[in-house]
Amino acid sequence: MQVNNPLYKNQGIHLIINIFTVEKGITKVLLIKRSNEPYKDYWALPGGALYNNEDLENGLKRELKEKTGIENIRLNLVNVYGKINRSPVFRMVAISYIGVIDSNRVNILKETLKTSNADWFNINNIPNLAYDHNEILNDALETLKEKIFETDILKNLFNKEFTLPELQKVYETILNKTFDRRNFRKKLINDGVIEDTNKVINFEGKKPAKLYKFK
Amino acid sequence: MQVNNPLYKNQGIHLIINIFTVEKGITKVLLIKRSNEPYKDYWALPGGALYNNEDLENGLKRELKEKTGIENIRLNLVNVYGKINRSPVFRMVAISYIGVIDSNRVNILKETLKTSNADWFNINNIPNLAYDHNEILNDALETLKEKIFETDILKNLFNKEFTLPELQKVYETILNKTFDRRNFRKKLINDGVIEDTNKVINFEGKKPAKLYKFK
DNA sequence: ACAAAAGTGTTGACTTTACACCCATGG
DNA sequence: CCATGGGTGTAAAGTCAACACTTTTGT
Numbered sequence: 001m002q003v004n005n006p007l008y009k010n011q012g013i014h015l016i017i018n019i020f021t022v023e024k025g026i027t028k029v030l031l032i033k034r035s036n037e038p039y040k041d042y043w044a045l046p047g048g049a050l051y052n053n054e055d056l057e058n059g060l061k062r063e064l065k066e067k068t069g070i071e072n073i074r075l076n077l078v079n080v081y082g083k084i085n086r087s088p089v090f091r092m093v094a095i096s097y098i099g100v101i102d103s104n105r106v107n108i109l110k111e112t113l114k115t116s117n118a119d120w121f122n123i124n125n126i127p128n129l130a131y132d133h134n135e136i137l138n139d140a141l142e143t144l145k146e147k148i149f150e151t152d153i154l155k156n157l158f159n160k161e162f163t164l165p166e167l168q169k170v171y172e173t174i175l176n177k178t179f180d181r182r183n184f185r186k187k188l189i190n191d192g193v194i195e196d197t198n199k200v201i202n203f204e205g206k207k208p209a210k211l212y213k214f215k
Numbered sequence: 216m217q218v219n220n221p222l223y224k225n226q227g228i229h230l231i232i233n234i235f236t237v238e239k240g241i242t243k244v245l246l247i248k249r250s251n252e253p254y255k256d257y258w259a260l261p262g263g264a265l266y267n268n269e270d271l272e273n274g275l276k277r278e279l280k281e282k283t284g285i286e287n288i289r290l291n292l293v294n295v296y297g298k299i300n301r302s303p304v305f306r307m308v309a310i311s312y313i314g315v316i317d318s319n320r321v322n323i324l325k326e327t328l329k330t331s332n333a334d335w336f337n338i339n340n341i342p343n344l345a346y347d348h349n350e351i352l353n354d355a356l357e358t359l360k361e362k363i364f365e366t367d368i369l370k371n372l373f374n375k376e377f378t379l380p381e382l383q384k385v386y387e388t389i390l391n392k393t394f395d396r397r398n399f400r401k402k403l404i405n406d407g408v409i410e411d412t413n414k415v416i417n418f419e420g421k422k423p424a425k426l427y428k429f430k
Numbered sequence: 431a432c433a434a435a436a437g438t439g440t441t442g443a444c445t446t447t448a449c450a451c452c453c454a455t456g457g
Numbered sequence: 458c459c460a461t462g463g464g465t466g467t468a469a470a471g472t473c474a475a476c477a478c479t480t481t482t483g484t
Contacts, residue, residue: 056297082271
């Protein structure tokens with residue numbers, strides 16, 4: 001390989017991570033506020049440049065932890081973004097991933113070396129983001145909807161046991177439609193993605209709900 | 216961005232293209248023989264390094280044309296490969312794509328600046344390939360099977376009109392299973408992916424077959 | 431007793447699968 | 458007239474969608 005060919009120089013890889021959560025019927029995405037140029041003080045999807053001395057998977061984990069504090073989360077590839085000028089400083093190809101997490105069980109770093117803030121944003125109220133992150137986020141949302149029934153992408157949202165109405169509300173929030181309780185339960189059990197734990201949980205003044213877990 | 220950070224230097228992007236065809240009941244993939252180090256004289260999937268002055272889509276087209284002569288083909292993303300040492304010379308992240316084409320309607324370049332040969336290989340008889348291309352090819356084959364009914368990835372195989380038995384044989388070859396003629400026709404028409412052209416074609420000594428085209 | 435939310439089964443519509451015979455052509 | 462492969466419909470099984478009443482708990 002012609003390593004000295006100038007055409008091969010000065011390019012890098014952006015790892016971009018779309019972290020979603022669902023809270024009280026609202027789908028939210030985790031954004032960080034950049035404290036450096038380019039796009040200083042813009043909100044952006046967490047992520048950053050892959051180092052040349054780390055595997056891609058490790059770079060993903062490192063970037064996510066550095067920018068947000070999140071660890072141990074399942075990520076799925078979404079797409080690749082390769083427009084030559086998508087980054088104003090340096091030629092960067094972006095690789096975009098999705099993850100879903102329970103916002104109540106993580107501590108998001110509000111400030112890091114390269115970020116001055118971090119927060120969950122309602123996906124219907126997203127500001128102008130750095131780079132092409134609005135486009136990346138839109139694609140990620142579509143992919144989330146497509147994959148929600150066929151992958152275990154939701155497992156990180158429920159690493160404990162959960163009730164069926166809880167799970168159903170998450171599906172309904174993300175897909176923005178409602179399901180019949182009976183049919184939903186039948187489908188999930190029939191597809192073999194969840195199983196009964198033979199435990200129940202009591203809420204105040206309501207009939208106890210069965211607890212399920214992912215297989 | 217810290218453009219001078221040595222961690223951002225010396226990495227590049229491999230564009231890897233899995234071109235499949237189906238001939239007489241055999242699924243084949245297009246391989247090229249490398250004439251340069253590393254992996255000189257190894258067979259490999261066509262592709263190469265993205266230039267820093269071209270969009271990713273253009274790099275894909277350029278690499279495919281340079282190494283094989285193929286143009287105007289629909290490609291679908293498969294996966295990304297980012298192990299740090301997957302290339303022995305330079306740190307390269309690979310992005311892998313799938314395309315399907317009619318081998319009878321293209322002229323494959325047997326020799327190019329960086330290749331000394333090119334040929335279609337039965338997917339059940341693949342040699343040891345350069346880099347991690349065996350793994351990439353296996354993933355691409357799986358994705359091909361998954362996507363064959365949901366995308367228009369086969370359109371390049373039939374840019375003319377075709378008969379239903381022809382189309383069915385392609386599906387059967389790729390998926391390595393057989394379908395009922397009546398059900399296959401019903402499904403494809405019902406799904407709205409093909410339409411009748413109201414023409415027929417005669418083969419020797421057989422009942423004429425209807426011609427269809429993709430919508 | 432009542433309000434709130436959870437659990438549960440059946441029917442009709444639709445989709446998918448299985449299956450066999452006749453037809454047009456060239457030799 | 459025969460060999461080859463193409464075209465076609467129906468019934469059974471399985472999947473998906475619609476729908477309402479009863480149960481448990483806390484107040």
